[in-house]
Amino acid sequence: MGPYNEEQRLENFLKTLQECCICFGEFAGAEFIRLPCQHFFCEKCMKTYTDVHIQDDTVNKLSCPIPKCGGMIPPGLLKRLLGDEEFEKWESLTLQKTLESMSDVILRDAKQCPSCKMAISKTEGCNKMVCQNCGKYFCYRCNKVIDGYDHFRDGACELFPQEDIRNWEERMNHRQVLGQVQVQLFGDHGHTCPQCGQINVKVGNNNHIFCWACQSHYCYLCRKIVRRGSQHFGPKGCKQHTVG
Incomplete structure (x- = not known):
């Protein structure tokens, strides 16, 4: 009944x-x-x-x-x-708000947004930045305005600097923070990391997943470890952005 x-x-x-x-x-x-x-x-x-x-x-x-x-x-x-x-x-804004509430976040040198010239501080990790003032996306490495993740596909600019990847084992970084928050909020829609079996959540269209637990990069579609995103994703590989 x-x-x-x-x-x-x-x-x-x-x-x-x-x-x-x-x-x-x-x-x-x-x-x-x-x-x-x-x-x-x-x-x-x-x-x-x-x-x-x-x-x-x-x-x-x-x-x-x-x-x-x-x-x-x-x-x-x-x-x-x-x-x-x-x-x-x-x-991006949710991530920034999460980081702003943490007292132990380490900020690097700021760069001017190429659109509005506001100084934006970079947290460790992703080179894809969003300006808090005008909302435009830009690359921290080359300081150019970008549309999204496609800018990093050819490998000229890395989405995640190699130096940061090596240091992730020693310091909590913003990708880990976001991953933990997502698992707590949306754990019912999670999937397991192929490397460590920990639960991760895909939020948005990006199939390039970073495991907050073991810090591995892998593909959401085929569940294979990704060494270089520009090589795995593309016309001959998996699509980096899909709905669902």
């Missing part, structure tokens, strides 16, 4: 008018988004709500809009609401 009653409630919800707690408009239930905390809002309000937090750089407050609820918004839903480009920005 339990599952049947739940299905009936869902069917009734989708067919009847519901009131959005944000705009107070009435729409058919099929036009609403229901969060895991069971609060629901019209899709238009949820899209505006998520867009505003990305634009205002307040991703740490990007949770259920109901005051004091704090329920999470699943990354899959965020991606649907934000689109690929803004979702990638959410990932």
Whole structure:
């Protein structure tokens, strides 16, 4: 009776008018988004709500809009609401906020953003940077504006400096921090590292996975260890970016 009653409630919800707690408009239930905390809002309000937090750089407050609820918004839903480009920005901003809350993060010399000239400090690890001021992506190594990970495909600029890879065993780096946060939040959607068996989570379209536990690089699609991303991913290899 339990599952049947739940299905009936869902069917009734989708067919009847519901009131959005944000705009107070009435729409058919099929036009609403229901969060895991069971609060629901019209899709238009949820899209505006998520867009505003990305634009205002307040991703740490990007949770259920109901005051004091704090329920999470699943990354899959965020991606649907934000689109690929803004979702990638959410990932980067979330990482930056995580690092800003840590007292033991080691910052390197800052570089000027090539778009707006704001000084941006680099945390250890990835050379793909996002400017906190204008939101543009740029390469820390060559200081050029880039569209995304494709910039690193030909190997001219490395996504992860070899020096950092050698030192990862001795210091906690931001990729490990992000990996641990993702496992805690989205562990139900995790997969095991082919090297150590630890759980990792793919968030976004990038199939180049960095294991936070053993610090190995591997491919999400074929589960093979990746020595150089520019050699493994490409026309003759696995696709680096796929949906899901």
